[in-house]
Amino acid sequence: MKNKFSKAVIPAFFIVMLLVTGSSFKAISGQPPVTGDVLYRKTCRMCHGNDGTKGMFGAKNLQISKLETAAIVQQIREGKGNMPSFKNRFSGEELAVLADYVKSFRQH
Ligand code: HEC
Secondary structure (H helix, E strand, O other), rough: HHHHHHHHHHHHHHHHHHHHHHHHHHHHHHHHOOHHHHHHHHHHHHHHOOOOOOHHOOOOOOOOOOOHHHHHHHHHHHOOEEOOOOOOOOHHHHHHHHHHHOOOOOOO
């Protein structure tokens, strides 16, 4: 009796899990969350580090940077020195979100 029960319940459990995870994947790909955190981790962290201070390839310390938002957006689009250009990578909205995120590293 106990055996029969678990044989039915376990596959049912997996089907439910599949449906749940399947639908949440759909929600994610249908409407990507545009957060500075996600964009930064994917694209900038390798050089600038979690807190903006890593300095890989001569990357500037983002905690002491004094660039205005427009200049940050410009630099992400055009690149500078060892920093590559991300011209076609981000939408205008994503650039603005990224610039805000970069500024959030500052201590002052
Ligand atoms: C390949 C390494 C690399 C990557 C990836 C990278 N950067 Fe940079 N970043 C640099 C370097 C090197 C500099 C210094 C450029 C210079 O002035 O010569 C820099 C400078 C900057 C500055 C200017 C700081 C200042 O005060 O002058 C900002 C802002 C910045 N990066 C933001 C970003 C953002 C946002 C991303 C992700 C979209 C990113 N970086 C990705 C290497 C990188």
